[in-house]
Each structure stands twice: as C-alpha cells, then as structure tokens.
Amino acid sequence: MEENQALQTEQPTTQPQHLPKRNLIRALFPLIVGIITFVLVMNVTNTSSSFNFLVSKEDKQYLSAAEDFICKILKNPYSATLHDSYIVEKDSYGRAIVYLDVTAENSFGGTVRNKFYVCILEVDNNGGYKHNGEFSYCEITDTGSAGDIGLTYLKEINNWGNPK
Secondary structure (H helix, E strand, C coil), rough: HHHHHHCCCCCCCCCCCCHHHHHHHHHHHHHHHHHHHHHHHHHHHHCCCCCCCCCHHHHHHHHHHHHHHHHHCCEEEEEEEEEEEEEEEEEECCCEEEEEEEEEEEECCCCEEEEEEEEEECCEEEECEEEECCCCCCHHHECHHHHHHHHHHHHHCCCCCCCC
16 A cells, blocks of 8 residues: 555645746836937937938848949048948839948048048849949938938939939
C-alpha cells in the first residue's frame, strides 16, 4: 500500500498568476514614455540618420543619388560631412527635389558649410540615377525667400510637374 502511495504524485493545480490590466499598464508606462522621448529627441536633432528606418526604399535612393551628385561637384568630397538631408517634394513623373546641408573643404583648405537643392530626375534599383546635365542643383543661403527663388528656378528648368 505504501508503494502505491509513493508512486502517486500530484501535479500542482495552481493557475499562473496574470497581472491585472492596470498593473500591466503601470509596468509598460516607463517603456512608452521612453519611446516617446526618444522619438521627440530624434525629431528635434533631425540628422540625416534620424528615423532612417522610416524612409521608404525609393526615398533612400533619391537621397543617396543627391548625395552622390553633390560629392562629385565638391573640391574635396572625402572631407564632406552631411548634416541634414530630406526630400522636399516629388512630382508624379518620378522627379524629386532633395535638400542637402553639407560641410566640406573648399579649394583653399577651409571648411565651408553649404546648402543645396538637388533635382533628381529618376532613380533605378541598381543605385543609378538621372539628372539634368545643365542645371541639376542650386546652392542656397537659407531655406527662406532666397531658397524659394532657387527652388522655383530649379523646378522650372527641370520641367517640374510635366511629362518628361
């Protein structure tokens, strides 16, 4: 009889304890606040690498094409530091205007910070792109009225909003 009793084992019948919803929310609150704070800080600093995971593949191709184009016109492309880049506008014919804020060395070895609008006519999946050989970019002093004039002229020359 004792042998039978020794062989019989019982499984615990306790149910796993679940946190009430209120406690779960309290537990996740610091994580949610942390994520919101991170997003706000990254949005304020807004460097070219900020939220890179939110940019579409096509937009990344336009940004990469504009950076490549500007590096080709710089005197010392290896000294270039990109501070900010974003797509200003896209038309329905595959063109995009990209804003770039770049610091690089000039011909005299001095460091200069320049801002550009670059018009990319189209991009392909292999990293290639097309631009207007005559007028693909304009250097701007600011994004205010002078930048608006340059942007308007850039669009005009590149047949913005019209079929190719």
